[in-house]
Amino acid sequence: MKVVILLNNKYWKMVKTLLEYSRVPMQGTIYYFDQEPEKVPSFNSYPIDKIVEHQNEECEMAILATEITEQSVRVVFAAYPKIGGVYDLAQAAAEFLTDDGRLPYLKVRTEFINPRPDLPYVQIGDFTYFDHLNVMSEVVDGSVVCKIGKFCSLGPDTTVLLAEEHRTTWGTTFPFDEITPGYGLPERSTFSKGDVIIGNDVWTGKNVTILSGVTIGDGCVIGAGTVLSKSVPPYTIVAGNPAVNISTRIPDDWISRFLEMKWWDWDYENLYKALPLLQSQQYEQLYEYYKKHIFD
Numbered sequence: 001m002k003v004v005i006l007l008n009n010k011y012w013k014m015v016k017t018l019l020e021y022s023r024v025p026m027q028g029t030i031y032y033f034d035q036e037p038e039k040v041p042s043f044n045s046y047p048i049d050k051i052v053e054h055q056n057e058e059c060e061m062a063i064l065a066t067e068i069t070e071q072s073v074r075v076v077f078a079a080y081p082k083i084g085g086v087y088d089l090a091q092a093a094a095e096f097l098t099d100d101g102r103l104p105y106l107k108v109r110t111e112f113i114n115p116r117p118d119l120p121y122v123q124i125g126d127f128t129y130f131d132h133l134n135v136m137s138e139v140v141d142g143s144v145v146c147k148i149g150k151f152c153s154l155g156p157d158t159t160v161l162l163a164e165e166h167r168t169t170w171g172t173t174f175p176f177d178e179i180t181p182g183y184g185l186p187e188r189s190t191f192s193k194g195d196v197i198i199g200n201d202v203w204t205g206k207n208v209t210i211l212s213g214v215t216i217g218d219g220c221v222i223g224a225g226t227v228l229s230k231s232v233p234p235y236t237i238v239a240g241n242p243a244v245n246i247s248t249r250i251p252d253d254w255i256s257r258f259l260e261m262k263w264w265d266w267d268y269e270n271l272y273k274a275l276p277l278l279q280s281q282q283y284e285q286l287y288e289y290y291k292k293h294i295f296d
């Protein structure tokens, strides 16, 4: 299916993730008209000739991640005569706005981003976002999985090598069974060293590579360019190749309390209320909030 995405407001990041996640089988173009919402406040203020410049007779579906008005729909139909309709993401997003307009981004993401059941080897938690996440696996039946928690920020080009090991002790590392199949070779040449488990609230920098069998604990940070071959305990910052421990993210005596709080599992109402504490170093107050409102 040929798809065009017209994007000029704050939902751009969500849509980008959504598409990568859902792996919409599409050829065609994604036009990020503008990635900085403040520069183009509304679709209507985008020059029509710029949109028509991208006219595409073949396009069958348009996703508008912006406000939908009669004018904008008219423009899209003119530019893409074959499309059957306009997928109105912003409108849907508006339905999830809280009364005071906070956090549409988070709320929408849960609604729209669901792991595809036909990809049983990748599971991704709510709100986790990424940019060119690559989970490579020769084993796709779900017997090895890459499980990623909630609220992770996976930096550009994070790669998980889930089942991509060749046999280094055989006479050859060349995978004859896959490249020249039909010889009835008994054992598969590519294998996995085990599941990859990435916890909640994990941040990976750009170009991180995670090898099979690795578990990254909740709250970890993995520095840019790291090749991770060993598991990392919760709330640890590691970087380099081989990865070394740089520090912990929060003071050691707080790690157990953060693991106890599991803020990523809180109901959204409490989470939103506690955000000013969460996005700060007010650990004590956050913990008090938890004891008062979450802990029974």
Ligand SMILES: CC(C)(COP(=O)(O)OP(=O)(O)OC[C@H]1O[C@@H](n2cnc3c(N)ncnc32)[C@H](O)[C@@H]1OP(=O)(O)O)[C@@H](O)C(=O)NCCC(=O)NCCS
Residues within 6 Å of the ligand: 153, 154, 155, 156, 204, 205, 206, 221, 222, 223, 224, 225, 226, 237, 238, 239, 240, 241, 246, 247
């Ligand atoms: C890992 C990271 C978060 C560490 O930040 P930090 O806690 O402030 O650490 P510092 O800068 O004080 O560095 C501590 C040590 O680790 C080393 N180090 C830091 N990042 C490193 C990396 N990515 N690879 C190798 N070594 C690294 C530093 O050289 C320093 O070494 P030293 O103690 O021998 O002098 C940061 O360096 C990083 O890699 N950020 C990722 C940014 C990114 O990729 N963003 C993409 C968009 S999400």
